[in-house]
Amino acid sequence: MTTLKDIAKEAGVSTATVSQVLNDKENPFISQATKEGILQAAERLHYIPNRVARDLARGSTMVLGVIIPRAADLFFPEVVEGIEEAASTKGYDIVLSYSAGNFQKERKHIQLLLERKVDGLLVAPLENNQNIPIFRELLERKFPFVFIDRYLPEVKTDFVVSDLKDGACEAVSYLIRLGRTKIVHITKDSNISTVRDVLEGYKMALMKNGLKINQELVKAVNSEISSNSYEAGYNGMKKLLEKRVDFTAVFCIDDNLAVGALKTLKEAKLKVPQDISVVGMDNLAVSSYLTSPLTSVAQNKIQMGKLASEILIKRIENPENKKKQIFLKTNLILRESTNEKEI
């Protein structure tokens, strides 16, 4: 293993000079000759800088930790893309961890990332409240962290989420304008902010339009991380049909549930959108390639990641900034699953 010392010896200078040159410092006016000598020596000896040593000496890692609930997913990774993009332009690397729907893992990863001395944390917290004390402790210690996609009202930190209340309200209002007033809402049995906000938006749209809220129309399916969303949507819809619930539209909290629901409807020989209109949320890429391309509430995932990253970095650089809580506008994408012309 070549170290700075080796290069210093090889180039006949001190390690300090080598360090300066290799880090491309501005001020020190080191002669072009020694500079080149050092660079060449480094090249010749196949030098690989040791970040572990550098980080220890500097007392900072220039790394952001990111914790999201799952890997095999089409939503969060896109947010992470945005995070990475913004982070790297500011010179930060990111380290990714998965809480896998398990609050012990969430805690473990927070702990690990702190031990690794990341400069800040981006977290999509689990629906499980159990780590609230942990987050509060971070807050007290003024350790910078930002929530993404969902927030915990009990933890007053920065966050960047979609304005799902508004998005849901828009989607449901659109269904009502199509004349579909008996709207099922397929959601998850969870109390995370996204679920609450969407439900609120759904109710708000009904109320605004003078419609009653019928609890029978709200179907909450299993939201465990390990569960298959498609299957959950499929089974949820099946139960509604078995109960002979009367409805003309379905509003799902995510596109995956909607895919499952569509399958049940098809098996029941119900036509989409002629008999039933269907709307999802997330606007996943696959949604437009379904047999009934899915109308969906699009979220700007890349933007969410970018903003969150930027806010975190600002907080790292200036811990006393005012907390920022951002709700990003969504965008209703119309496709055949609600196409009014085909009714």
Add this chain to the structure above:
Amino acid sequence: MTTLKDIAKEAGVSTATVSQVLNDKENPFISQATKEGILQAAERLHYIPNRVARDLARGSTMVLGVIIPRAADLFFPEVVEGIEEAASTKGYDIVLSYSAGNFQKERKHIQLLLERKVDGLLVAPLENNQNIPIFRELLERKFPFVFIDRYLPEVKTDFVVSDLKDGACEAVSYLIRLGRTKIVHITKDSNISTVRDVLEGYKMALMKNGLKINQELVKAVNSEISSNSYEAGYNGMKKLLEKRVDFTAVFCIDDNLAVGALKTLKEAKLKVPQDISVVGMDNLAVSSYLTSPLTSVAQNKIQMGKLASEILIKRIENPENKKKQIFLKTNLILRESTNEKEI
């Protein structure tokens, strides 16, 4: 920030003793009393160990670096799950990076992970050859790394991949048994091992069954990472129809392409499976929830990750082991997109 020294002072012992206790060493018979004193002091002072310092002192990080082509994907993350599972049981953490279809990023991430002093690397290499010298250098320096999902024949290292040749051959043979002899193969314009192996399997099945290989039936679509696979499959199939290519079955190199192809077929009013049988590879969760549930060649992704992880760790512990090159059996899952009864 509390350090070992603070705890030592608080507990009235030396840092060496604190280190021993906190690392739960076996041998040193430290008195129960001092042990507890130390543990309590650590607790009281909210001690968080500094891994950066520990790693530097130890000269090893117990971290495996993982590089996969993309995040927003349903294949690789599952492999990563397997990797993580096996790694964590051996006490290793993993750090995940994405090459994003860009060989410069691939190189940059290899470099970064080396600087971070990971103990080994798991890589799904890009189709781009440009980093072969880098991998060869790793090989020369005896730095442990294992390829996953795909391999570079030019780089003689360990790898764990699916036996796609065999899997493809089985799938195509099955189509032939169904009486579908004019089989289109939708694949990618890439020379990565997976693409080559599947094509070979396709050809092998045709030859075994005395059928001619018709280049007109092999359609290679854009494989750029940034491209939308669904769209690529959709457009690829469209071109085949426009050219009036005569076929009765479609064998796609992945399920995403198959979803796009299914959409084109539907728009052309071709019935699946009555007119055209369709087979994909990967067996993604969504495949069974499509309007025409997709027959697919399943790969054991979790197992792939686990095995790769285990092999890497063995190599780290024993660099001189013989290289292992593993081809995992695949599994043909039959669904309606080829259901013979409906023909």
Add this chain to the structure above:
DNA sequence: TTGAAAGCGCTAACAG
């Protein structure tokens, strides 16, 4: 049973 001390590789004053 425990402590002193050297050192992991690099950085950053400060001195010259």
Add this chain to the structure above:
DNA sequence: CTGTTAGCGCTTTCAA
């Protein structure tokens, strides 16, 4: 313009 030096926080041998 360049070198000396004192750490960063932790581990680990060796001695007591």
